[in-house]
Amino acid sequence: MKRILLILLCAVPMFASVHVTAAYPYIGELVKTIGGNKTQVSVLGTSSSDPHFVVPRPSFIGVLRQSDLLILNGGGLEIGWIPPLLSQANNPKIIQGSSGYFDLSKYVKTIDKPASLSRAQGDVHADGNPHYALDPYNIPILAKVIMLKLSEIDPAEKAFYRANYDAFAARWKEKLTQWEQQMAPCRNSEAVQYHELFSYFLNRYGIRTADTIEPLPGISPSSRHTMELISLMRDRRIGLIVQDTYHEPKTAQFIADKTGAKVVSLPYDVGTGAKDLESLFDIMSSQICRH
Ligand SMILES: [Zn+2]
Known part of the structure; x- marks a missing residue:
């Protein structure tokens, strides 16, 4: 009996992992850093193509269907490609407004928000500049909210996510000093x-x-x-x-x-x-x- 219990306990993490879909590679890396082997991460966008217009692949729908959590850059960056994929995937866990739809732009200050909503401001930045992740000071903020979100979805592993975040934040602090000097x-x-x-x-x-x-x-x-x-x-x-x-x-x-x-x-x-x-x-x- 004890042995069976042990096998079951060992098997639990494999089944308990949180399926996370990240809109862009940098989000995927943050999730892997904080979530480790408690998460299964899929990344949709690539670093070699235009982030405003990621070309959807048929596999994206299946990935979204199996996701517990979708993490977006937000600020309008995905507006040209994510909404149709979400409606095709039809997964209630990650539709807009659900707790599995997680928009990181809500947690940082964005710049260059146009005073009026007009195309005179260009085609792709109607909500201001969405490329806030390239401020290295925003990265620990994003890591922290991802840690809190994973803890909300998977409270049993809260301490694990917190420890990974703490290690990441400490290392990042050293790097910030180095970039400041450079x-x-x-x-x-x-x-x-x-x-x-x-x-x-x-x-x-x-x-x-x-x-x-x-x-x-x-x-x-x-x-x-x-x-x-x-x-x-x-x-x-x-x-x-x-x-x-x-x-x-x-x-x-x-x-x-x-x-x-x-x-x-x-x-x-x-x-x-x-x-x-x-x-x-x-x-x-x-x-x-x-x-
Ligand atoms: Zn842009």
């Missing part, structure tokens, strides 16, 4: 980005985004805007263009050739060139502020 020489400078992807990172370390290569979020570059940018960068002696890995790089290179600015091409999520969240911010700080 970025310090670049305070009070200006940069141009392709899209407003890196605004939170640049703002955090005192680098102002003078303009973007896109005339508006989600709108492709025009020759008129590109010529205006070249003149602005020459006037203000802006020497840095921050390019992401999924937009075309030709316009940035053209502007760099005309102005002498350097182009840095950066990953925006875990996966493309960045093996984990720490290396993502290591790459960003070392590439943006080289000295």
Whole structure:
């Protein structure tokens, strides 16, 4: 009898794990860090494609059907691709409004919220800038709310989630000090980005985004805007263009050739060139502020 009980107890964690679907790789990594082997994590988006328009695969529906928890970046980033998948999956545990629908943007302060709801603000940032996860100071906040959410869904493992969070937060604190030191020489400078992807990172370390290569979020570059940018960068002696890995790089290179600015091409999520969240911010700080 004792032996049977022991076997049953050992088998429990396998069946008790929480099925979590993460909209983006960085969320998946946070869940794995906090949830460890008590969670089964599926990630929908990839770091190599446009996060505003993840191309749905048929397998996504099955993944969503089996999920206990769906964790979104929110702030409108998934508006173009998650809602139809959710209605097809028809899983009451994770529909909007249920406790398994978890929108991380509710826990951080977002920037650049348009005063009026109009397409004059561009195509993709109707609720403000949703790329808040690229502020490294937001990461422990996200890790903490994920820890609390996992504890709510799976209270038996509360202490396990808390211990993992504490270890993560302590390590992250050390990294924040390191990035602070690395970025310090670049305070009070200006940069141009392709899209407003890196605004939170640049703002955090005192680098102002003078303009973007896109005339508006989600709108492709025009020759008129590109010529205006070249003149602005020459006037203000802006020497840095921050390019992401999924937009075309030709316009940035053209502007760099005309102005002498350097182009840095950066990953925006875990996966493309960045093996984990720490290396993502290591790459960003070392590439943006080289000295
Ligand atoms: Zn965006």
